[in-house]
Amino acid sequence: MRVIKVEETQIASWTRTLLAQQRVVAVQERDERFVFDDLHQAEDLRLDHDVTLQPPLRHFLPEREELVSFDRPDRYAPVEPDDRPFVLLGVHPYDVAAICQMDAVFAAGVPDPHYNRRRALATVVACDVETPSGNVFAGAMGTAVVEDGYDVLLTRIGRQYLVESRTAKGDGLLALFGDDVEDALPSDLRRREAVWRRNRQGLRQHALACPPQALPRLLALSYNDELWQERSEYCLSCGACNLVCPTCYCFDVQDVVGWDLKSGRRLRLCDSCMLEDFAKVAGGHQFRLRRDRYRHRFYRKGLYTPERFGFVACVGCGRCIDSCIAGVASPVDVYNTLLERHPEALEEPREGAGARSLGQALASLLGRESAEEAASAAREPVLTLRPRCEAEEPRLALAKAATDALEVEQLVAKDPYVPGQAKILAKRALTNHETLYRLCLDAERKLGHKSGQFVQISLMGIGEAPISVSSGPDDGPSFEIVVRRVGNVTEALERLHPGDTVGVRGPYGTAFPLADLRGKDILVVAGGIGIVPVRSAIQEVLWHRGDYGRLTIAYGMRAPQDRLFGEEIEAWQKEPGVTVLETVDHLEGLWHGQVGPVTTLLPSCGIDPPTTAALVCGPPVMYRYVLADLIAAGMEAGDIYVSLERKMKCGIGKCGHCQINGVYVCQEGPVFTYAQVKNLPEALQ
Amino acid sequence: MKKPRVAIFDFAGCEGCQLQIVNLEEELLSLLEVVDVVEWREGSSEKSPEFDIALVEGAITRPQDVRRLEQIRARAKVLVALGACASHGGVNKLRQRLDLGAAKRIVYGASAREAFLGSGPVQSVDEVVSVDARIEGCPIDSQELSSVLRSLVLGGEPKTPNFPVCVECKRAGNVCRYERGEICLGPVTRGGCGARCPSYGMWCYGCRGSVDEPNIHAARAVLERYGKTVQELEERLALFGSR
Incomplete structure (x- = not known):
């Protein structure tokens, strides 16, 4: 680390030198506000800005970017990346903190190559705030000043700037000031300390009535507070708060195709969890109403992200307050009101206090006890606002790869957004609405899925849809999916024939843990097309018949003509120790079986709680009743497995669409134990 | 074909x-x-x-x-x-x-x-x-x-966008028309236009009709907040026959 002292005029000449060498994205004035944009002349640089309209995140996760290029029907390729290094100039400390958070998010699990590539190409030049914006509260969030996460930090002291280099990249930029620059004196550093003290105190246009570390506890206590309904009545669901947020990273994916009807691009666009269709699935079920959407944003910032990553995902930039014309987006306002109603959030948590159940439910799903433990897993002593930038490893690998053509090729070959190819081997209509497809990956590669997992099926130019794998895992190089025609992709799939190609990503998500259930009786409860994902488990149990006790299948459907796998069901019934019970909701046509909801079958299932594991899958409305009956029959919540459908899009825990509270269904689901989800209010509404 | x-x-x-x-x-x-x-x-x-x-x-x-x-x-x-x-x-x-x-x-x-x-x-x-x-x-x-x-x-089924103009307006990095003291129909109007009018310095006229579930209660409150009347909003909405 080196700190030098330069004149204001030297900043301008240094910027000119930078511009001559590489792309510079810098803060400039536009329409009486400030933006990060490509800098064309050094004179346009502004370091006295209050806040930019859009966060610098847009230069790592653009509002619109190409993910995949394709030639219909069967060629997909990663897009040619823009591999120009660039300097991001004028980043305020709270935005540096946000960048560190996003680094952690996009490096976690399956790293996102697009974000990481841009991040690796960037040199971040931060600058301490000279002009506080009207709604900034970074002081309250501990992000008014940052001590790392940048390459260079500029701090104005009087008519001079202190320039600190923090990294090797930063040293390179510092060297551009030339040889005859002065090192900062201890007295200069003291003046810088004074700037920092002033900003820590000054960047508080709104006062948060608790330390940010108390927010997860506060939110755990406030889930059913009336505030969510009261405030959401004023929420326009316009998405502005998300779309200007430096820590909002949800995205939507869309295909565009050219006039040749062959070549096209798969795009991702910044999305917003406030929008009406954000969590709506192809079948039309709306998983989050306006109130729930309004609440979700605050919970992602103050509870879900802390539980997962160990940091509060609000850095106090105030952009959401600036942009909400309804005046209901302010986190400080919401948190302070909740604090008045739940002052116990400020007390030390008592052992076994029930109020934290939501947070605990999420933490235990993530394999952790609490947010504090999540923080320590991130090698931080306490819950923090700003993770250290430890996303270095994948980023450095990418940085290196960016300079090495061969490695780039390998890297993009692993791009998680580029589908593999699969051929349709067979197609069979099961009902008027559902069709079974047998698919085989190219080169007879095995899918390698487990029972209960799903894949993303792509029809380039139309889109992508999450579909459960319906065949058991030992089924050779091919696998089966069953598709109900409810959306664009599934309708278009219907027009394909054996020999045609589709794109496949995956398998994704959790599976029914059948290996752990050996020796148990297996009870399958399926409603409607819920039979599709559990069929994989049924097949697996049948293939290893001797490893399991009784197999009982309770299958409810709307009407007889909706019955799936009819012939197979007859064959299952003939296997030793297998019982299939069926019922229809509506008696239409020929039916000799039971009439009524699937729960009417449960008393006849002969459930022996200690030796039984239940696998449950069906429409959202079914779970509450079936689970209540299974518990009433004496089963433990840990022995009941549910498979939950949500709007899975990216499959790798990034896009945000499939979340149940803080849980990514594509990562921690779709198969959960009832014990895992019973305290997640959004799971089984 | x-x-x-x-x-x-x-x-x-x-x-x-x-x-x-x-x-x-x-x-x-x-x-x-x-x-x-x-x-x-x-x-x-x-x-x-x-x-x-x-x-x-x-x-x-x-x-x-x-x-x-x-x-x-x-x-x-x-x-x-x-x-x-x-x-x-x-x-x-x-x-x-x-x-x-x-x-x-x-x-x-x-x-x-x-x-x-x-x-x-x-x-x-x-x-x-x-x-x-x-x-x-x-x-x-x-x-x-x-x-x-x-x-x-x-063979796809084109989807009518169901997000308000604000989404594309924010993506475009525009300054909000309300900040300029204008009534803009963007928050309740169906997007898909790329926020063309606000991007060229005009408020949204609502030509694409309202989103599926506009929050009328919230829109009224916004007008009050910015010192506008419901009548001004209704006159704007009437122009393109919004329902």
Whole structure:
């Protein structure tokens, strides 16, 4: 680390030198506000800005970017990346903190190559705030000043700037000031300390009535507070708060195709969890109403992200307050009101206090006890606002790869957004609405899925849809999916024939843990097309018949003509120790079986709680009743497995669409134990 | 693959949406590679008994329009409402605010009683027949039309955007019109236009109609917050027949 002292005029000449060498994205004035944009002349640089309209995140996760290029029907390729290094100039400390958070998010699990590539190409030049914006509260969030996460930090002291280099990249930029620059004196550093003290105190246009570390506890206590309904009545669901947020990273994916009807691009666009269709699935079920959407944003910032990553995902930039014309987006306002109603959030948590159940439910799903433990897993002593930038490893690998053509090729070959190819081997209509497809990956590669997992099926130019794998895992190089025609992709799939190609990503998500259930009786409860994902488990149990006790299948459907796998069901019934019970909701046509909801079958299932594991899958409305009956029959919540459908899009825990509270269904689901989800209010509404 | 046959029809409207098709210019040639335009009064002299895709522009105002539209529906596999007039009545619906006789006298003076001016209530296309897709806007965005057509030809079902203009306005990095002291209909208006008006320095006029579930209560509160009246908002909403 080196700190030098330069004149204001030297900043301008240094910027000119930078511009001559590489792309510079810098803060400039536009329409009486400030933006990060490509800098064309050094004179346009502004370091006295209050806040930019859009966060610098847009230069790592653009509002619109190409993910995949394709030639219909069967060629997909990663897009040619823009591999120009660039300097991001004028980043305020709270935005540096946000960048560190996003680094952690996009490096976690399956790293996102697009974000990481841009991040690796960037040199971040931060600058301490000279002009506080009207709604900034970074002081309250501990992000008014940052001590790392940048390459260079500029701090104005009087008519001079202190320039600190923090990294090797930063040293390179510092060297551009030339040889005859002065090192900062201890007295200069003291003046810088004074700037920092002033900003820590000054960047508080709104006062948060608790330390940010108390927010997860506060939110755990406030889930059913009336505030969510009261405030959401004023929420326009316009998405502005998300779309200007430096820590909002949800995205939507869309295909565009050219006039040749062959070549096209798969795009991702910044999305917003406030929008009406954000969590709506192809079948039309709306998983989050306006109130729930309004609440979700605050919970992602103050509870879900802390539980997962160990940091509060609000850095106090105030952009959401600036942009909400309804005046209901302010986190400080919401948190302070909740604090008045739940002052116990400020007390030390008592052992076994029930109020934290939501947070605990999420933490235990993530394999952790609490947010504090999540923080320590991130090698931080306490819950923090700003993770250290430890996303270095994948980023450095990418940085290196960016300079090495061969490695780039390998890297993009692993791009998680580029589908593999699969051929349709067979197609069979099961009902008027559902069709079974047998698919085989190219080169007879095995899918390698487990029972209960799903894949993303792509029809380039139309889109992508999450579909459960319906065949058991030992089924050779091919696998089966069953598709109900409810959306664009599934309708278009219907027009394909054996020999045609589709794109496949995956398998994704959790599976029914059948290996752990050996020796148990297996009870399958399926409603409607819920039979599709559990069929994989049924097949697996049948293939290893001797490893399991009784197999009982309770299958409810709307009407007889909706019955799936009819012939197979007859064959299952003939296997030793297998019982299939069926019922229809509506008696239409020929039916000799039971009439009524699937729960009417449960008393006849002969459930022996200690030796039984239940696998449950069906429409959202079914779970509450079936689970209540299974518990009433004496089963433990840990022995009941549910498979939950949500709007899975990216499959790798990034896009945000499939979340149940803080849980990514594509990562921690779709198969959960009832014990895992019973305290997640959004799971089984 | 046989090229889908496209027919274009117009009812009460300014023909500006059809003009947007002409405005595709070079893209028109690409379009004609992909579809056969079999009937289009503004662009071709041919007529066809049947077609795969009907693009219908304009609002429905006379009994003979209703019959003609029903015939078009019967001949079309897919019917697309083109523009604000077809989608929700558009500026034609302004007339609904007046007594019909009075409106006719204002517009036609002494000729108002002529039989050929048999105007009745203004209806959007979907108030008369079922509609498979809507392309909103006054006028339509020609790029949106071309992507809807490509999607239909590929066998997709074009989705009418259901997010407010604010989404694209924020993505565009615009300063909010409310910050400028203006009433903007963006927060309740269906997007898909790329926030064109705000990006060029105007408020949103609401030409694409409202999103599926506009929060009217919130919109009223916003007006109050910015010192505007509900009447000002309603006048804006009325322009394009928003419902």
